[in-house]
Amino acid sequence: MVSVMWFRRDLRLEDNVALRQAFQESDSLVLLFHVNPKQFLGENSLNQAAFFRSVEVLRDEVKRKKGTLHILYGDLEECFLKLKKEIPGWSDIYINRDETGYGLERDKIASNIFKELGVKAHGYYDHHIHSAKEIKTNSGTYYKVFTPYFNKWRELQKPGVVEVIVDNKKLIKEPLFSKDEDQFNSFLDKQIPIKELQLGNQAAHERLAEFINCDLNNYNEARDYPLKNATSHLSKHLRTGEISIRTVFDQVNRSKNSLGKETFIKELAWRDFYNMIYASHPDQKYNSINPSFRQVEWENDKQFFSNWKEGKTGFPLVDAAMRQLKETGWMHNRLRMVTASFLTKDLLIDWRWGEQYFQEMLIDYDSASNIGGWQWAASTGTDSVPYFRIFNPTTQSEKYDKDGDFIKRYIPELENMTSLKIHDPSKLSEKEQNEFGMIIGKHYPEPIVSHKQRRKLTIKAFEDSKKNST
Incomplete structure (x- = not known):
């Protein structure tokens, strides 16, 4: 039987919950990324250019591991129907779920597609330290104010770093969709260039280490001054999942205590808080909450x-x-x-x-x-x-x-x-x-x-x- 690991906002081969389970439970594994043109933001979008460059970096990393990141390009349902036709024995798919916005709606659609195809979906939470539904008031409602949310957040045990053993013997290496890959390469060539942009898991780890060694202790004061450039600059890596939020928290938490460390950890809690707010107000992109x-x-x-x-x-x-x-x-x-x-x-x-x-x-x-x-x-x-x-x-x-x-x-x-x-x-x-x-x-x-x-x-x-x- 063949399983699929579907990458989305988790573009790394380490500390990845769904990927760990996929390797542990699968005999043969397809590493997959789906490109949906419905999500494109326009030719001059730096956001779009950076995100898909991150996908390219992951593809290169998979190649170095003697594997293949297979690319599907086009309508979601058509792509997965094509995958099932290409691999009739495909039985399971592993994903790290999205809890908000476009990703949540996509996952609902995908769930129905998998049911029709007879594919079992295995979903996990990976993008935040605590999921949107994990922290609620004593009456079971979502928090509206950060401080009481944070008070409960900091008392909860934090998830540990997940070990992933990449077994390339399990990977399906023969390219499956060359036309789709050509479309993706052509799309990449059209993206606006971004100067001095370092992406990928290695760059993320280097940035994390530099931040902890050089800027973390004074983060509480220095972060407010633009010229000092003393913020973590990890956000571009976290939003694509080039580095796990668990890894970031774990390494920061292991560093010596300081006001800077406390302030930064609080910022990680704000990240969880806003995810919770979006989950509780799913229309907030278009409507004012108040x-x-x-x-x-x-x-x-x-x-x-x-x-x-x-x-x-x-x-x-x-x-x-x-x-x-x-x-x-x-x-x-x-x-x-x-x-x-x-x-x-x-x-x-x-x-x-x-x-x-x-x-x-x-x-x-x-x-x-x-x-x-x-x-x-x-x-x-x-x-x-x-x-x-x-x-x-x-x-x-x-x-x-x-x-x-x-x-x-x-x-x-x-x-x-x-x-x-x-x-x-x-x-x-x-x-x-x-x-x-x-x-x-x-x-x-x-x-x-x-x-x-x-x-x-x-x-x-x-x-x-x-x-x-x-």
Whole structure:
């Protein structure tokens, strides 16, 4: 009998629950990845380019193990029917389940397909430390606030690292679907290139070790400063499963105690929390969780949205962050909060517009965390920032990029400015503009809005929504 291991967001050959079971319980095993064109995000999506490059890295790793990662390309049902036709003896399939979003709906469809084909599905939870249904209140409901959730989270025993013995004698190595593989290769060739992007299990382990050795102890303070680049940078590996969350937790937990370690572990709990929130609010990608703010009258100015995407708002920290995103596919977490607050609270643009743009651009895009983060910043989610708390992009710049060095890295127009002037170039006198060789409105845009005025307007919009929802 033949079994299939279907990789999705678990692109590794170690510490993988479904893969371990597949090797232990199978006589012959097909390692499989399915490419569904219905999921494609467009030719300029850095998210898409990075994800499928990770698949390519896994394919290469399987080859080094003297195996083959078989590629199916096309409609889900048609692909599995084709697999059953090619291997009539296929009897079992092993997967690590998704609990939210597209992945959950895909798994429901796939379950029916497997039943029709007479294939037994074996599903496991692998992508989070604790699954969405594992932590509930004493009354059996989902938590809405992080702190009590975290208090219970940290008391629970954490799952250990899973040993996987890769037995290539069990692997079916002869390529099964050469046409599908050719389609996938052609698709890869069309993806937008990403500079200096290190992907794969080995790169993930190297990054984890570097983070623990160099940045973990001071993570609680250094993580807020974009120029220090002291965050873990593990998110791009975790979202594809190039490294297991269990491995990350285990190695961090073994390190010496520090405030940085405590803060980082709390961030891992936030990752589980947002997964739980998405499972309990399955429509949160399209609907605000907080009913009081479903009636906000967003202005949705398309020109403002374009200015924001291109990093041309006239607010240097916002612009530097957005240019970092467009150039690298990544953005520092402090800046994700600043740019999201600016879009929703200063420009009064629907948070869903921003969430969708981040989905296209982020190489570490995780739907639960990204949607949760946007609803947090927009004050529309659960346990969100209060609607009247609005980040001031200028004071955020002065506090977290005091000398303006991060700004200068991504906005060369401002590289000659002094640190005291760079946070709000609109206040430069004509003489100062000439001294710096930078004319406001010509070399760098004037602020497209007044933060002070927009703050008042936004608070009123949210308060009106509260009134209209009652």
